[in-house]
Amino acid sequence: MTTIKGGCLCGAVRYTANAEPITIRACWCRVCQYFATGNASLNLVFAREAVAVTGATTDYASLADSGSHMHRHFCPTCGVQVYSLVDERPQLIIMRIGTLDDPSLAAPRGTIWTKSAPPWALIDPALPRFEGQPPPPAPKPGPG
Ligand SMILES: [Zn+2]
Ligand SMILES: [Zn+2]
Structure with missing residues (x-):
């Protein structure tokens, strides 16, 4: 069985995933730019x-550009944002690539919210892109 491990910078928050990710993507929505120091978030x-x-995590609740109610969970000690939950999609959990013990496992498969990206953004032309929110992924591993 696949086991993917990760956690925050200081190690107080840890996680284990026992399945392949449903999808991996870069998000250029305006809120993610705040969390990702001006870049896309990688999820x-x-x-x-x-x-x-x-x-324990701290939950920062916000309304996304998609209209979804997001809960971003941070380590209260080191400040790293480890994962997000979405009220409208309770079957999913969104982990940050930067928190993986081995980030090389997780090449993005697509880019979303490209309409919010600044003109200098580097967006991989080889990957599928969505101007806004794509349809929700099915809750099982997909081919892409
Ligand atoms: Zn921490
Ligand atoms: Zn985003």
Whole structure:
């Protein structure tokens, strides 16, 4: 079985995923630019039940450009944003590629919210792109 491990910078928050990600993508929505220091956020989308998280997090709730109610969970000690939950999609959990023990596992497969990206953004021309929010992924591993 696939096991993917990760956590925050200080190690207080850890997680284990026991499934392949449903999708992996870069998000250029305006809110992600705040969290990703001006760049796109880089995310793995898993089935919620596939990921076990240990350690206390701080939840920052916000309304996304898509209209979804996001909950971004941070380590209160080191400030790293480890994962997000979405009220409208409770079957999913979104982990940040930068929190993987081995980020080389997770090449993005697409780019979303390109209409919010600044003109200098580097967007991989080889990957599928969406101007806004794509349809939700099915809660099982897909081919791409
Ligand atoms: Zn931490
Ligand atoms: Zn985003």
